[in-house]
Amino acid sequence: MTKSTGEKARSRNRVQQIREGIHLRSLKARKKVEDITKDDVKTFLRKNAFVLLTIAAVVFGILMGFALRSYKMSYREVKYFSFPGELLMRMLQMLVLPLLVSSLITGMSALDSHASGKMGMRAVIYYMTTTFIAVFIGIIMVLIIHPGKGSKDEFTKQQKIEQVSPADAFLDLIRNMFPPNLVQACTQQFKTQYSKRIIHVKMIVNESIFNLTNTTQEIAQEEVIPLPGTTNGVNALGLVVFSMCFGLIIGNMKEQGQALRDFFDSLNEAIMRLVAIIMWYAPIGILFLIAGKIVEMDDITEMGGQLGMYTITVIIGLMIHGMIILPTLYFVITRKNPFIFITGLLQALITALGTSSSSATLPVTFKCLEENNKVDKRVTRFVLPVGATINMDGTALYEALAAIFIAQVNNMEMNFGQIITISITATAASIGAAGIPQAGLVTMVIVLTSVGLPTDDISLIIAVDWFLDRLRTTTNVLGDSIGAGIIEFLSKDELQNSDVELGSSVLEENEKSTCMLFKQNKKYLDTFWLSYFE
Known part of the structure; x- marks a missing residue:
């Protein structure tokens, strides 16, 4: 009786701990939602603009x-x-x-x-x-x-x-x-192509029941032969x-x-x-x-x-x-x-x-x-x-x-x-x-x-x-x-x-955001066109 009572108490404690954990997490989540500002929303939209x-x-x-x-x-x-x-x-x-x-x-x-x-x-x-x-x-x-x-x-x-x-x-x-x-x-891959050709095969045919006379006949057969070829596409x-x-x-x-x-x-x-x-x-x-x-x-x-x-x-x-x-x-x-x-x-x-x-x-x-x-x-x-x-x-x-x-x-x-x-x-x-x-x-x-x-x-x-x-x-x-x-x-x-x-320059470029790279490229393009028309 004492053993079963102890088990029930432990199970109640576990349930209570789970409830408290869920309550704490919900409070933290609610606090995070309440702390969200317009700037946070703008930052999120700016960072995830492409995905959205x-x-x-x-x-x-x-x-x-x-x-x-x-x-x-x-x-x-x-x-x-x-x-x-x-x-x-x-x-x-x-x-x-x-x-x-x-x-x-x-x-x-x-x-x-x-x-x-x-x-x-x-x-x-x-x-x-x-x-x-x-x-x-x-x-x-x-x-x-x-x-x-x-x-x-x-x-x-x-x-x-x-x-x-x-x-x-x-x-x-x-x-x-x-x-x-x-x-x-860069433009083609190797691919075996197939072609058909007619080959003539000589066969010996018995013309009598007693196999006394044999004649040779040519029989035409179709044969598929592999040929080297290419197909379009990068190899x-x-x-x-x-x-x-x-x-x-x-x-x-x-x-x-x-x-x-x-x-x-x-x-x-x-x-x-x-x-x-x-x-x-x-x-x-x-x-x-x-x-x-x-x-x-x-x-x-x-x-x-x-x-x-x-x-x-x-x-x-x-x-x-x-x-x-x-x-x-x-x-x-x-x-x-x-x-x-x-x-x-x-x-x-x-x-x-x-x-x-x-x-x-x-x-x-x-x-x-x-x-x-x-x-x-x-x-x-x-x-x-x-x-x-x-x-x-x-x-x-x-x-x-x-x-x-x-x-x-x-x-x-x-x-x-x-x-x-x-x-x-x-x-x-x-x-x-x-x-x-x-x-x-x-x-x-x-x-x-x-x-x-x-x-x-x-x-x-x-x-x-x-x-x-x-x-x-x-x-x-x-x-x-x-x-x-x-x-x-x-x-x-x-x-x-x-x-x-x-190289450090490559690492620096890799840390830049896509928007920054786009702005840099736009700047390069503007400079190019200005120098072109001068």
Whole structure:
């Protein structure tokens, strides 16, 4: 009796302590709210102007898009309407190539070979771990929800899908790592093309039942032969490999390589100043990008039940990975609040949602990590360009999930071996996916071919891919950014012991706000025009 009474008293004390704690916190929160002044509000709005404008652009873009759908615009009218968004994409893509090369070379040259080796190993382990987790989540979600259950007749195929050999795709990935021409790598990637030719095969035919006479006949057969070819687009993988090696060499050259280090450091800073200017236009561009896509899309009400369930399954999988797995990983390793870190990335995530390109979002991601989250520039310059090229968590999840969904639509049961094959192939294919819009559709051909699924059935999911592509790109950018935060935390000792330091002028510029950089650039432009007309 005494024991139970003591337990009740202890439980009452715990409840009382919890109540007092809640009461104290509510009092503190109320006091903070009461202490807010007009100056505090103005300071908050000034500091978060870009994020608030970008969020407003997304909201207005969605509203404007649905409002204009009733006007039934022609394809030409939609393209004219989306033109401001196209300009934003062009401006961001213009900066990707110089930013990727200069940031990687500067980042690698600022670290000694020991520090860069350790950081690189941590980055690879992080990329592989999160990608495999994403693939696992995608497979589990599609097997539990089973969105492909039903008839295949409700789908409408839209286009013919180009056939790709998995072996050739893997070899193309390795070929692109070592481009023979760096200038060509800035505009083109190597891609195996296929050609058909007729070959004549001689066959011996028996003309009698007793095999007494044999005749030779020529039979024409069609053979598919691989040919070397190219496709338009920056060979990011080749430039990443070259820039990393080049940066390491410059770093080991010590004083002899100082001039090159200063050059690429200044180039990187100049690109970031351009980013600061473009950010003023970003909300307008994002507004028209989103509104234009909503106006252009097919009627949502006609979407089939299977396709609707497939969309929901992908969204749930991406949310689990982006909102649970990645933040948990960040918290477990760094013991810091992941959602404060993610808050600093809002502008980059919204830009990824609007542009559906992790490469085009790269300049904004640099800005958010370095200015908002104060991540060391040596880490961002190394991790982000590599991550934007090979770390595609959202794409890997989507490809694994979509492959099993297509198997379900065709009433094909996947055995354990085939599921393992899909997981490995989806991981490899996501590494080969360029950071451009809808690249996942192309690489998914490799995943389907590896388990004998019909590649033409990719056209079944094209109707919703424009929307899902934006969500998986946002997940990709979030994964790269959280990876930068984790790698910086794990590499503190190497960064402190690094002999090579960034120039003071660069550090000073990095501490300036975006508004200050914009004012400086405006001053330079005014001076230029005044001197021009004098």
